[in-house]
Amino acid sequence: EADIYQTPRYLVIGTGKKITLECSQTMGHDKMYWYQQDPGMELHLIHYSYGVNSTEKGDLSSESTVSRIRTEHFPLTLESARPSHTSQYLCASSAVREAFFGQGTRLTVV
Amino acid sequence: GENVEQHPSTLSVQEGDSAVIKCTYSDSASNYFPWYKQELGKRPQLIIDIRSNVGEKKDQRIAVTLNKTAKHFSLHITETQPEDSAVYFCARSNDYKLSFGAGTTVTVRA
Numbered sequence: 001e002a003d004i005y006q007t008p009r010y011l012v013i014g015t016g017k018k019i020t021l022e023c024s025q026t027m028g029h030d031k032m033y034w035y036q037q038d039p040g041m042e043l044h045l046i047h048y049s050y051g052v053n054s055t056e057k058g059d060l061s062s063e064s065t066v067s068r069i070r071t072e073h074f075p076l077t078l079e080s081a082r083p084s085h086t087s088q089y090l091c092a093s094s095a096v097r098e099a100f101f102g103q104g105t106r107l108t109v110v
Numbered sequence: 111g112e113n114v115e116q117h118p119s120t121l122s123v124q125e126g127d128s129a130v131i132k133c134t135y136s137d138s139a140s141n142y143f144p145w146y147k148q149e150l151g152k153r154p155q156l157i158i159d160i161r162s163n164v165g166e167k168k169d170q171r172i173a174v175t176l177n178k179t180a181k182h183f184s185l186h187i188t189e190t191q192p193e194d195s196a197v198y199f200c201a202r203s204n205d206y207k208l209s210f211g212a213g214t215t216v217t218v219r220a
Binding site: 031033035040041042043045048050056058059090092094097098099101102103104 | 113142144148150153154155156159197199205206207208209210211212213215
């Protein structure tokens with residue numbers, strides 16, 4: 001079934017660890033996005049990509065990095081996690097119009 | 111920049127009444143304006159959208175209006191029902207970047 005998948009769904013990790021949040025879509029969408037959202041709060045755009053080998057920073061400054069080597073895959077990496085990174089991270093993809101969101105990864109840094 | 115201002119942040123309405131949410135944007139290159147609904151613990155989902163060459167669009171109880179000159183767009187929900195209670199986000203896109211407003215928490219009182 002065409003969808004957008006994020007793993008892991010929940011992650012609790014210690015300060016200073018390197019983590020990668022995975023996002024994959026099977027819809028062939030060119031555009032992909034990463035948003036940071038605390039429950040019920042604003043969707044902050046932190047990274048986006050409009051195709052393979054393109055990555056751009058979003059509206060909210062983030063210490064994370066992304067890569068887009070394949071159309072379907074858009075992973076987000078934090079080299080050294082800190083408690084301030086605790087949040088929910090939502091990945092989305094779109095073609096021309098509607099953006100479809102993944103289920104999100106809830107990250108807790110202790 | 112590509113900021114989107116959304117008002118109000120919370121809205122409480124009596125069942126059967128109408129709800130109106132307003133957004134403004136600054137980027138003149140914006141050409142696509144979607145609205146998303148996010149229920150508690152779920153991912154955002156598109157409810158209606160409008161392109162910059164259209165002034166108004168309606169889908170059953172929901173409608174969106176766009177004033178491109180004034181850079182305003184609004185969501186109208188008529189005959190509100192309890193299942194309309196959720197967080198609503200406006201957004202804008204310039205073909206590459208999709209940025210969201212801060213969200214409006216709508217509560218429909220029975």
